[in-house]
Amino acid sequence: MKRILIAGVGNILLGDDGIGPYVVRKLAANYVFEEGVELEDLGTPALDFIDHIAGLDALIVVDAVKNGEAPGTIVLYGKAELLRHSPTLRMDPHSPALIESLMAADLFGQSPENVILVGIAGESYSPTCALSPAVAAAVDAAIRRILQLLDSLDVGFFRRFEEADPSIWWAEVGAADLA
């Protein structure tokens, strides 16, 4: 059994930074995966990211990226590419945690061999729980890219007959019914 984690990372309170958790929850609501595949909304992990990735066969991270591309554009980054960055990229706290965690896992001999970042170019990172329209429109494409990656890793999955509740609780504005 292969151990694979699909991790949505990003801050759901900061606009398009929430795309990672959003995509992973939508994916889990629409597909069932073979044993060994975990899907997690990890928020904005720092060095404790190691605990989630140690000993995996493959890691797929879904996250917003700032790469100068048009909002909603999807770009994949491989492990070698990620590790080329300096570990002191502490200006954006979780990108260093992603890189530092990978480096630390390497040091401990527990780094997954396959690491792919599914990056979705964001537009706005202001405090809001909503995605900007171009980024929201990229969700289905991001899911297709992840499924292709799983295919290439020889991982089985099937589509649910009906979408389960993705529990994107933050998207509902000001809940109701207080007795």
Next chain:
Amino acid sequence: MTKRITIDPITRIEGHLRVDVEVENNAVSDAWASCTMWRGIERILQGRDPREAWLFTQRFCGVCTTVHALASVRAVEDALKLEIPANAQYIRNLILINHGLHDHTVHFYHLSALDWVDVLEIPKADPAKTSALAESISPWTGNSRNQMKAAQDKVKGVAASGQLGIFTNGYWGHPQMRLDPNVNLLAFSHYLQALEYQRKANQVVGMLGGKTPHIQNLTVGGVSNAINLDSQATLGLERLESIRVLMDEVTSFVQQVYFVDACAIAAFYPDWLRIGGGVRNYMAVPDLPMDAAATTFDLPGGYILDGNLASVKPFQRAADQTFRDGVTEDVTHAYYEGRKPLHPWRGETVPQVTEWEGDKKYSWVKAPRFQGKPMQVGPLAQVLIGYAQGHPLTRKWTDKALDTVSAVSGRKATIHDIQSTMGRHLARAIRAAMLSELATRHWQFLMDNIARGDTAIHNNPLFPSGEIEGVGTHEAPRGTLSHWVVVDGGKIRNYQAVVPSTWNASPRDNAGTPGPYEASLLRNPIADPEKPLEVIRTIHSFDPCMACACHTFDSSGMPHATVRVL
């Protein structure tokens, strides 16, 4: 000649902090701490259901998730004057304790030890001597020659590969790195082992909270862990026993490794027990309530002014009236509109962006004040406040730490020495040792209470039609955290979080009084302005976490961490 150093950002901390210092005659003569990022996410909470606020607040920061969740439910419960069942207190306490143990361990080994430990000196160590040294100061079973040798081989491998990986950008070979190669190896071997034990502590958080990093078991009014000793699906005997096993392992590591290492490193850098004191007003809120009504606490709170331990004033309650009335936030030097210091319930967060101007506005962090004064918060504050009140557990571990430091250094260390950069590390280790004892104690409280037949976990919140206000406090790993909520007709009208790093990273206030980071940097020696290791040591000793940052992967590949010397 005055030199100006800008460090943007400080490395190995969770957040985005900028520090500017002026250096004269090889010492810091002035300092400014700024947060370079907008911290206005509390506004998202306006209009929402206060029962769900904690789900949002635990997303403020990826590291301090549980602490913001807890402070939030406590704030709403305070507004409702809602008591929670004893079981709920103990379950929450166990989560807090284990989160704290995880957090302190990671901070010491993975975020700050390498400020003191020179990794590239390790190949020169003698694993047999390192092992003998380790076994002379601790009964820990992970100190064998073979284990030291394996740790050394790891470093040799990294050094030989030419790819320093996670060790890129350390200040290796800096004149302030003064440990013997064997001590460097000892600390590094524990750096490797610490990873496993911080994970065990975090596992306990997950077993009680349902998941990490975002726990799911809180409710306004208690917790949602159904208790049934005979069931595996609920919080039963089997799970409680597994939790106990994990906690015992973590306790051994904390008491026999972390605590001992912190004392040893302090003993080998005795001058750093004299550097970096700064603001000597200290504050901590009482935490780990021992009963449903939260009338007694296992961690004492209060405040100390001007470093005078005899002046200590206790806080009797979690949100003591003195605390409620005493907190304001000043924005004179922060990028927000307004002149007058405001109480958090009336707090406003309207940005007013300018350039960085040291004598005007220069930070996104507001300046919180207690009775108009800057306060240092964190484990040091908590240890001093407990010690000054004669709290037995605080005395026990503090005296043990001071004795160990004295024995290893051959120089008598006193309680006043811990008001320093190294003292903050020591205080954090003291607090961790205290928490490790309290873990067992609160586990037993929970077991005993269940054994008495009490399985209550939740009291139902009822919201009145008018306006109510509450404050939820928590003595978090980084210090005093408070969430301030105003609820109107069952909906949130205003929400402000005054976080520990806001107290410590505070800019100057309207009187020009600097905050704790700024004050602590004064008179720090600077051996080499191009490599300001001393500044980083003092800042890291606070365990900064800016809790505000936007988290996005930047693929541009530009070197972000910059040190500019002008």
